[in-house]
Structure formats: C-alpha cells, structure tokens
Amino acid sequence: MSEQFPALLITVPLISAFFITALGWRSAKPAYPIALLALASALFSSMGLFGEVLKHGKVSYRLGGWPPPFGIEYAVDALNAFVLVVISFVALINLIAAKRKVDGSFSGKSPAFYALYVMFVSGLLGITVTGDVFNLYVLLEITALTGYALIGMGDKHAPLAGFNYLIMGTIGASFYLLGVGYLYLATGSLNMGNLSEIIPTIQSKQTIIFAFIFCLLGLFIKMALFPLHNWLPNAYSYSPPAASGLIAPLTTKVMIYVMIRLVYSVFTPAFSFGHPILPTVFIWLAIIAIVMGSLLALAQKNLLKILSYIIVAEVGYMVGGFWLGNSDGMTGAILHIANDALMTLCLFLVAGNFIFVLKNDRLESFKGLIHKMPLTMAAFIIGALSIIGVPPTCGFFSKWYLIKGGIEAGQYGFVAALLFSSLVNVILFFKIIEITYFEPETKDGHSLHHHVAIPREEAPLSMLIPLAITTLLLIGVGLYSKEIVTGIIQHVLPTI
Amino acid sequence: MEGIESIRPLLAVAVSILAVPLIMLSSRKPNLREGWTFLAAGLKFLIVLSLLPLILDGGSYTLTIVQVLPGLGIKLRVDSFGILFALVSSSLWIVTSAYSIGYMRGLKEHSQTRYFCFFALSLSATIGVAFSANLLTLYLFYEMLSLATYPLVTHHQDAEARKSGRKYLAYIVGSSIGLVLPAMLAIYYLTGTLDFSYQGLFTGTESPLVILLLLLLMIFGFAKAGIMPFHSWLPAAMVAPTPVSALLHAVAVVKVGVFCIVRVVTGVFGVQFLQTLQLGTVLCYIAAFTIITASLIALAQDNLKARLAFSTVGQLSYIVLGVALLSPLGITGGMLHIAMHAFGKITLFFCAGAIFVATGFKNISQLNGIGRKMPFTMGAFFVGSMSVIGVPPGGGFISKWFLVLGTIESDQWIMLVVLLVSSILNAAYFLPIVYRAFFHPPGETGISTGMEEAPSFCLIPLMFTAFCSIVLLFFPQPFYSLAEQSVRMITQGW
Numbered sequence: 001m002s003e004q005f006p007a008l009l010i011t012v013p014l015i016s017a018f019f020i021t022a023l024g025w026r027s028a029k030p031a032y033p034i035a036l037l038a039l040a041s042a043l044f045s046s047m048g049l050f051g052e053v054l055k056h057g058k059v060s061y062r063l064g065g066w067p068p069p070f071g072i073e074y075a076v077d078a079l080n081a082f083v084l085v086v087i088s089f090v091a092l093i094n095l096i097a098a099k100r101k102v103d104g105s106f107s108g109k110s111p112a113f114y115a116l117y118v119m120f121v122s123g124l125l126g127i128t129v130t131g132d133v134f135n136l137y138v139l140l141e142i143t144a145l146t147g148y149a150l151i152g153m154g155d156k157h158a159p160l161a162g163f164n165y166l167i168m169g170t171i172g173a174s175f176y177l178l179g180v181g182y183l184y185l186a187t188g189s190l191n192m193g194n195l196s197e198i199i200p201t202i203q204s205k206q207t208i209i210f211a212f213i214f215c216l217l218g219l220f221i222k223m224a225l226f227p228l229h230n231w232l233p234n235a236y237s238y239s240p241p242a243a244s245g246l247i248a249p250l251t252t253k254v255m256i257y258v259m260i261r262l263v264y265s266v267f268t269p270a271f272s273f274g275h276p277i278l279p280t281v282f283i284w285l286a287i288i289a290i291v292m293g294s295l296l297a298l299a300q301k302n303l304l305k306i307l308s309y310i311i312v313a314e315v316g317y318m319v320g321g322f323w324l325g326n327s328d329g330m331t332g333a334i335l336h337i338a339n340d341a342l343m344t345l346c347l348f349l350v351a352g353n354f355i356f357v358l359k360n361d362r363l364e365s366f367k368g369l370i371h372k373m374p375l376t377m378a379a380f381i382i383g384a385l386s387i388i389g390v391p392p393t394c395g396f397f398s399k400w401y402l403i404k405g406g407i408e409a410g411q412y413g414f415v416a417a418l419l420f421s422s423l424v425n426v427i428l429f430f431k432i433i434e435i436t437y438f439e440p441e442t443k444d445g446h447s448l449h450h451h452v453a454i455p456r457e458e459a460p461l462s463m464l465i466p467l468a469i470t471t472l473l474l475i476g477v478g479l480y481s482k483e484i485v486t487g488i489i490q491h492v493l494p495t496i
Numbered sequence: 497m498e499g500i501e502s503i504r505p506l507l508a509v510a511v512s513i514l515a516v517p518l519i520m521l522s523s524r525k526p527n528l529r530e531g532w533t534f535l536a537a538g539l540k541f542l543i544v545l546s547l548l549p550l551i552l553d554g555g556s557y558t559l560t561i562v563q564v565l566p567g568l569g570i571k572l573r574v575d576s577f578g579i580l581f582a583l584v585s586s587s588l589w590i591v592t593s594a595y596s597i598g599y600m601r602g603l604k605e606h607s608q609t610r611y612f613c614f615f616a617l618s619l620s621a622t623i624g625v626a627f628s629a630n631l632l633t634l635y636l637f638y639e640m641l642s643l644a645t646y647p648l649v650t651h652h653q654d655a656e657a658r659k660s661g662r663k664y665l666a667y668i669v670g671s672s673i674g675l676v677l678p679a680m681l682a683i684y685y686l687t688g689t690l691d692f693s694y695q696g697l698f699t700g701t702e703s704p705l706v707i708l709l710l711l712l713l714m715i716f717g718f719a720k721a722g723i724m725p726f727h728s729w730l731p732a733a734m735v736a737p738t739p740v741s742a743l744l745h746a747v748a749v750v751k752v753g754v755f756c757i758v759r760v761v762t763g764v765f766g767v768q769f770l771q772t773l774q775l776g777t778v779l780c781y782i783a784a785f786t787i788i789t790a791s792l793i794a795l796a797q798d799n800l801k802a803r804l805a806f807s808t809v810g811q812l813s814y815i816v817l818g819v820a821l822l823s824p825l826g827i828t829g830g831m832l833h834i835a836m837h838a839f840g841k842i843t844l845f846f847c848a849g850a851i852f853v854a855t856g857f858k859n860i861s862q863l864n865g866i867g868r869k870m871p872f873t874m875g876a877f878f879v880g881s882m883s884v885i886g887v888p889p890g891g892g893f894i895s896k897w898f899l900v901l902g903t904i905e906s907d908q909w910i911m912l913v914v915l916l917v918s919s920i921l922n923a924a925y926f927l928p929i930v931y932r933a934f935f936h937p938p939g940e941t942g943i944s945t946g947m948e949e950a951p952s953f954c955l956i957p958l959m960f961t962a963f964c965s966i967v968l969l970f971f972p973q974p975f976y977s978l979a980e981q982s983v984r985m986i987t988q989g990w
Binding site: 385388389390391392397400403404407408415419422423426430434437438478479481482485486 | 562563564565566570632635636639643647650653654657658661662665669670673674677678681682684685
C-alpha cells in the first residue's frame with residue numbers, strides 16, 4: 001500500500017468530499033466524521049510517505065501509469081514530504097477545533113462546509129506533491145475556488161472579501177499560467193524534472209526569464225507579498241474562524257513552498273540565483289513587506305486583522321531568507337514554513353476561542369480575559385513569544401537561521417528588518433496582554449482597588465485540546481530544530 | 497578541562513519550576529502554598545551547596561540539556577563564578593520568601609498565588625543564567641527572567657504599574673532583542689562557537705572596530721545591568737511590591753545583568769584579548785559615568801525606594817568597572833561586589849518595606865524620629881548603608897578594597913578618584929536618612945513614641961541579612977575563594 005501513498009493522499013479527501021455532499025442531501029450528521037476520517041488518512045499517508053522518503057530517498061509516482069514527461073508525475077522528496085506532514089497536521093487539528101464553531105454558526109450548511117474544507121486540503125496536498133507545472137495550476141485553482149467559498153461563508157463583510165480574493169487570486173493564477181505557457185513554448189515540456197534538464201541547455205534565456213518572472217509574480221500575488229497583499233487581511237479576518245484556522249496558516253506557506261520548488265526543480269538554482277539583479281530585488285521586496293506588515297499590524301484594532309498583517313510580514317521573512325541564496329537563509333525559510341504554520345495555527349485557534357466566547361475579536365472587549373480564559377491566554381502568550389522569537393519556542397530558531405543568513409550574505413537591511421519586526425511584535429502582543437491583564441481604569445486614571453473576581457468562561461474542551469497540542473508543539477518543534485535541520489532540510493538544499 | 501556530567505545543575509534550575517504547579521494547586525491554603533515555596537527555596541539552596549565542594553577543588557559540572565541546533569546546545573556548566581552568583585541568589589530567596597509572607601500578608605495584597613508562582617519562575621531563570629555554558633543558553637534564561645518578572649513588577653495592575661511595565665519591557669526586552677541577539681549571531685558567525693571560554697572566542701584577526709561594536713552591543717544590550725542610558729527601567733520598576741524590589745531589583749535581575757556582562761567580557765571576548773586591544777578603558781569610562789551620575793541623582797530622591805534604586809544603578813557599575821579594569825584584583829573586587837552589595841542592598845530594601853508595612857511611609861522626609869519607633873529596622877538600615885558605602889562594619893568594605901587595589905594595579909588613577917568620590921556621595925545619600933531617623937525629633941508626621949516594629953516575618957529576615965553583611969566582613973567565604981579561583985582561571989585561560 002505504501003507505494004500508493006502519493007495517490008491516496010489526494011484521492012481519499014477528494015472522494016470523501018463527494019460522499020459528504022451526496023450524503024449531505026439526506027443528513028448533515030455523517031459529514032464531520034467522514035471529513036475527520038479523510039484528513040486522518042491524509043495525515044497517515046503523508047507520515048508514511050515522509051518515512052519512506054527519509055529511508056529510501058525520492059519517491060516518484062506515475063499517475064495512471066503514464067511515464068513522465070508525458071503523464072503527470074508526483075515527485076516527493078524530503079522537502080515536500082515535510083510540507084505534506086505540516087499541511088495534513090494543521091488541517092486535521094483545525095478540523096477538530098472547528099466542530100463546535102461550525103455547529104454554532106452555520107449548522108444547516110455544515111456538509112457544504114466540510115466538503116469544501118476537505119477539497120481545499122486535497123488541493124493544497126496536490127500542489128505540494130505534484131511534479132508537473134500545469135497540474136500545479138489546476139490544483140491551484142481547486143484550492144482557490146474552494147477557498148473563496150469557505151471565506152464567503154463568514155459574516156456580512158465576508159462575501160466582498162471573498163470576491164476581492166477571487167479577483168486577485170485569478171490574476172495571480174493567470175500570471176502563473178502565462179509563465180507556464182512561456183515555459184512550454186521554450187521547452188515543450190511540463191514535467192518539472194524534465195524542465196530542469198532542458199532549461200540549462202537552452203541558449204537564448206530571454207523566454208525563460210519571462211517565464212520565471214511571470215511565474216514568480218503570480219506566486220507573489222498568491223502569497224500576498226507586499227504590495228500585492230491587499231486581498232489578504234480582509235479575507236482572513238472576515239472568513240468564519242473555522243475556515244481561517246485552515247486557510248491562514250497554510251495558503252501563504254504552500255505558495256512559498258511552490259516558489260522554492262520552482263527554483264529548485266524547474267528553473268534550477270544556478271539560473272535563479274545567477275541573475276544579477278532579481279534576487280536582490282526580491283530581498284528588498286521582502287524587507288519592505290516585513291517593515292510594512294509590522295507597521296500596518298500596529299494600526300489594527302482587531303485581533304484577526306493584527307494576525308493577518310503579521311502574516312504579511314512573515315511572508316517577507318521567508319521570501320527574503322530564501323533569496324539570500326545561502327544555506328542558512330534557505331534553511332531558515334524552509335524551517336519557517338513549518339514554524340510559521342504552527343504559530344499561525346496556534347494564534348488563529350486562540351482567536352477562534354476568543355470569538356467563540358466573546359462573539360467578536362475587538363481588542364477593547366478583551367478586558368479581564370486573562371482571568372476569564374486563562375488556558376486560552378496561556379496558549380496565546382506562548383504563541384506570541386514564538387512570533388516574537390523568544391527561545392525555546394520554534395519561532396526563535398527559524399529567525400536565528402534567517403538572521404545568520406542575512407549577516408553571512410551581508411544583507412544588513414534584511415537583518416535590521418527582522419529585528420524591527422520582532423520588536424514591533426513585542427509591542428503588538430504585550431499591548432493585547434496588557435488589555436487582558438490590567439483592570440479597567442476609573443476616570444482619574446487610578447484603578448479601583450477592589451479586585452473583583454471575574455468568572456471563568458473557557459472555550460469547550462474540543463477547542464482547547466487541539467490548541468494545547470499546537471502550543472506544546474511550538475516548544476517541542478523548537479527543541480527539535482536540530483533534527484529537522486540536519487535530518488530534512490540539509491538534504492534538500494542545493495549546492496550553489 | 498572537562499567537567500563532570502551531572503544532572504544536579506539542571507535540578508538546581510528546575511526545582512522552583514516544579515514548585516509552580518504545587519503552588520497553584522494550593523492557592524486556597526496559604527500556609528501550605530508558602531510551604532512549597534520554602535521547600536523549593538531550601539532544596540535549591542541545598543543542591544547549589546552540594547555542588548560547591550567539587551568547584552572549590554577546581555572541578556566543574558556540565559550537562560547538555562538538549563542539542564537544539566547543529567553544534568549548539570542548551571548547555572549548563574557550573575564553574576566558580578557561576579556558583580558564586582547561584583549561592584547568593586538561592587540563599588537570599590529563602591530569606592526573601594519569609595519576608596514576602598510578612599509583607600504580602602501584612603498589606604493584604606491580592607493575587608498572592610500568582611506572586612509566589614512567578615517568584616519561583618524568576619529564580620529558576622536566575623540560576624539558569626548563573627549555570628549557562630554558552631551564550632545561547634544564557635540568552636534563553638535571560639529572556640525567561642525578563643518575562644517572569646513582568647507580572648511581579650506590574651503586580652498592582654493599576655495605571656502606574658501598566659506604565660512601569662511598559663518601560664520595563666521596552667528597555668529590557670527591547671535591548672536584548674535589538675542589541676544582544678544580533679551581536680550574539682554576529683559572534684557565532686565570526687567564531688563558529690558560543691561556548692564560554694576564558695581564553696576568549698576570537699582569533700584576533702577581526703577588526704578592532706567590529707570587536708568594539710560587538711562589545712558595546714553586549715554591554716548596553718544586557719539592560720538589566722542598568723548602565724546609563726539604559727537604566728531608567730529600574731526606578732520605574734519600584735512600583736513592584738518591596739520584596740520584589742529587594743530580591744529582584746537588588747539581587748537577582750540586576751545582578752543577572754552584570755553577571756552577563758562579566759561572563760561576556762571574560763568568557764566571550766577574553767580578558768587578554770581586550771587588553772591587547774585596550775578596550776577596557778572604554779568600558780571603564782562608561783561605568784564611571786554611570787557610577788557618578790546615578791549617585792548624584794540618588795541624592796535628589798525623596799522617595800526611599802527610588803533613592804535605593806539609583807544607588808543600585810551606581811553600585812552595579814562598580815561591578816562592571818571592576819571587570820573593565822581587566823586586572824586580577826579588579827575582577828576579584830567586581831565578583832565579590834556581586835555578593836557584598838546583594839546582602840547590603842537587600843537589607844536596605846527590606847527596611848524600606850518594613851517601614852511601609854508598619855507606618856505606610858514611602859518618603860525620606862517623613863522619617864523624622866522613626867528610629868525610636870523602629871530601632872531594629874533602622875539599626876539594620878545603618879549596617880546596610882555602611883556595607884553599600886563600603887566601610888566597616890559592612891562587608892562591602894572588602895569588595896571596594898579590591899576594586900581600589902584594582903584601579904592601582906591597572907594604573908587607572910582616574911577610576912580610583914571615581915570610586916572615592918562615589919563613596920562620599922554614597923555616604924551623603926544614606927547617612928542623612930539614619931541621622932534623621934535617630935536624631936531628628938518626630939515632627940508633625942505624628943509618629944507616636946514607643947516601639948512599633950513591622951511583623952516579625954519582616955523583621956527577622958532584615959536582621960538576618962544585616963547580620964550576614966557584618967559576618968561577611970570578617971569571614972568572606974566561600975565568596976572570596978570562588979572569586980579568587982575564577983580570577984586564577986581567567987588569567988591562566990580555561
């Protein structure tokens with residue numbers, strides 16, 4: 001069975017989406033168990049695949065038995081096996097926490113929600129596993145379409161935010177498709193492995209450079225690299241919490257993965273980093289993204305908006321780190337894919353708990369929350385420390401590599417931007433912690449010295465347990481950074 | 497020289513973390529809850545003490561907790577300087593715990609469970625810093641201490657606490673992320689290691705300008721040491737309950753700051769290396785400026801705790817100065833001052849708290865004639881002042897003596913003058929308080945005649961630390977041996 005993992009990974013969730021919809025006509029009850037089972041099987045498959053890859057090296061799967069470059073190939077090495085595990089884990093954890101939120105907010109539409117949810121995940125898994133640049137486009141569209149629908153299920157602002165996302169997402173995908181077209185024109189191939197063999201032999205690089213720029217431009221829109229980020233904050237903060245916990249941690253990170261994959265396995269590192277100006281331009285775009293994302297986050301009054309702008313800054317971390325082009329920078333970027341997915345998951349789950357209890361995410365309604373929801377707040381603080389980059393949480397270690405890579409490459413602007421964003425994060429999160437911790441003040445600025453006991457009102461256990469697992473992992477993954485770096489990342493880094 | 501692999505250093509660090517859940521669980525039974533604190537404090541001290549004999553024989557303990565990055569682990573190492581600091585803080589935690597009971601219950605403070613929890617966490621972080629074997633571990637525990645002390649500083653949860661809390665974090669976390677972190681990574685990039693070594697990590701091929709920059713980033717980045725202009729969080733942090741000011745802002749937190757500076761100067765840059773680059777003098781002047789300026793500001797403070805805070809800022813720079821002299825006697829003096837100043841200053845803070853508990857007074861101008869009402873407290877205050885000024889019968893005399901010898905040894909005559917002027921200023925801001933307490937007639941503040949001391953849970957700890965201050969003058973062990981041994985290792989290389 002293990003040789004079928006790459007196919008099972010995608011097909012099981014995809015087929016179960018149809019079952020959920022079909023059964024959903026009669027009863028909404030089986031939707032959740034089927035979704036749970038599908039994603040558990042996806043996690044199992046990706047873990048199995050991961051083990052396989054670690055043991056035997058690269059795994060290649062021919063869809064329908066057609067040999068590449070004619071058929072579609074699923075090519076899995078340590079890098080995408082690692083990303084697969086991250087995706088299926090985050091999707092499963094968020095699904096467990098989503099149950100109560102779904103029951104509460106759109107119980108009538110729950111089969112539709114779960115079907116879209118599972119299809120979205122299979123799209124992401126497909127993007128990660130595929131070795132074919134056109135197949136990647138198709139899967140990109142599957143994720144995008146399901147994503148619009150999921151976002152549109154949110155509150156009254158959500159349809160507009162989803163529409164915005166739809167327009168921008170389509171433009172991004174079109175650019176990518178344009179790039180793929182140029183590639184096909186120049187090489188006659190769509191298979192990644194095949195492309196990377198043909199590209200170095202092509203004499204006139206003009207077409208390839210255009211393909212490269214178009215593909216990356218499309219991805220930059222999709223990953224919300226500043227100033228192409230405008231669709232993201234509204235889409236992520238107005239979507240239903242049950243969906244934002246899936247979309248926010250994963251979408252941008254998968255796009256970063258695709259960027260890395262295109263550089264490693266299509267355009268080749270020698271070509272991509274060989275261009276005299278482009279890598280430097282990308283690093284400066286990243287610096288601007290980090291600084292602007294952090295500053296814009298400061299101006300927000302809603303937790304989800306703050307988190308969304310932090311994601312904009314974090315995208316800058318990974319893009320900048322990767323284009324430093326040295327092994328520390330790339331290690332940091334890849335490590336940060338996993339770390340940032342976990343941190344973002346943790347904080348979006350926290351936000352979900354807050355919204356579940358408070359019915360909104362405005363900062364001013366957080367007063368006394370540390371007494372009201374102590375467990376969720378504990379997770380929030382650890383998640384915040386990880387985003388700030390305090391050891392031993394995992395956020396520290398990816399930042400460590402990113403900064404070290406920046407120093408090594410002499411990109412002090414990037415180093416300064418990373419430190420600046422850490423400091424802004426300190427302000428951002430302690431501003432929130434202050435609101436939850438200090439008492440409401442009286443008019444003359446002095447607090448009442450009666451310490452009124454605030455009753456506990458925690459989120460239900462089905463939301464707390466996934467949050468607890470994620471939070472503990474922030475520290476666990478941090479302490480095992482060495483294993484991830486030496487066991488996984490160092491195998492996939494190219495030698496430049 | 498490889499140390500003995502042992503789990504005991506980790507136990508010494510962890511024992512107070514382990515007490516936290518127990519403290520939380522017994523929040524409804526205050527006596528049991530404080531029992532856990534005492535148990536943890538006692539165990540911590542005993543474990544540290546059990547490490548002492550081997551260290552005194554010239555050995556060391558090591559433990560790699562976890563290898564977090566390739567070639568870089570979270571590692572503990574107990575050496576003579578580390579254990580000197582660990583002994584000071586773990587012993588004073590026991591005393592402070594007793595004092596905390598008297599103070600917090602005397603004032604019927606809220607959220608005492610939270611208070612004792614974070615106190616225990618802070619002490620874990622403190623011992624962690626003392627036993628760190630490399631810069632990464634040091635940074636980890638340093639940050640842990642910053643965060644664990646935030647709820648203590650802002651204990652009152654009012655507008656003033658919020659303001660001070662912001663200042664506290666801005667200075668301490670801001671400087672450690674903004675200055676120490678990049679400096680640490682640059683050092684790692686340049687040298688390929690972060691493990692402390694008395695020979696220094698640098699090869700000598702680096703540009704002196706880069707070294708100076710890194711040194712300054714480190715010195716100012718460890719803002720807990722309160723070197724000007726990174727000092728103003730300390731007076732602001734005085735809004736905390738007095739036991740917090742006493743243990744954390746006279747001993748644990750601020751001494752962690754200078755400890756880190758001493759560690760970095762001796763274990764990362766290396767004394768010899770800095771000598772050849774002649775960078776010690778720069779540090780000397782930075783420290784001297786803080787010493788004099790802080791003392792002058794202290795003179796103008798009417799709030800007793802604020803005056804003590806500025807005195808602390810000045811005294812911390814004594815330690816930095818001692819190390820900056822880069823001479824054996826100077827370093828000995830600096831290390832000894834960690835212990836001597838700790839016992840003296842904690843006594844003074846305990847006294848300030850006792851006065852507040854008994855009378856509600858915070859300002860020096862209110863203390864006319866208070867010596868008649870609280871003779872024991874003010875007697876202890878006198879002893880503490882003597883120690884901080886650096887004259888017998890206070891133990892501070894010894895460390896100041898070595899510091900003075902150090903300035904002569906390294907021909908820094910201006911620094912000698914700085915030390916002497918500072919002593920006069922110290923006397924000028926402490927002795928009037930004692931004079932006012934004993935010789936001024938009680939004014940209209942309405943202090944009744946007749947003794948009315950603070951609760952004995954407050955009084956006994958402060959008497960005890962004052963007593964220790966005197967004993968240390970005649971018998972400065974084991975601190976003297978440990979400092980001397982550290983200096984021997986520093987001068988010979990590890």
